[in-house]
Amino acid sequence: MNDVELLQAISELLDKKLEPVNQRLDKIEQRIGALEERIGALEKRMDAVEQRLAVVEQRLDNDEQKLSTVERKIKLIKIFIKSEIYKSEKVILSEVERIHYILDVHKNDATKHVMV
DSSP: OOHHHHHHHHHHHHHHHHHHHHHHHHHHHHHHHHHHHHHHHHHHHHHHHHHHHHHHHHHHHHHHHHHHHHHHHHHHHHHHHHHHHHHHHHHHHHHHHHHHHHHHHHHHOGGGSOOO
8 A cells, every 4th residue: 555545545535534523513504504593683683672762761861751640730739728828718717707897887876786
């Protein structure tokens, strides 16, 4: 056997011995490809979730602003109502005082209380 034939035989022997390794490498490459596809799909889903989350955050910010506006309006309404109640109480008190004055005048008027 000459050198070329010997090299050829060694090459064929190595090819046979490496065939299971090559098959396993092919399977690993397929798995990596499948994993890359799944990661790509997950990244797309994560992007969609991030976009939806951004929308939710924007809505929450808007709701917080609306709530803050409502709270300010409620405070103003409370102040207004207290003021109106105070005014109403002053009117009632002045009317009570006026009626008391009229009653006192009537009570002290001897011409009104004459027995016949």
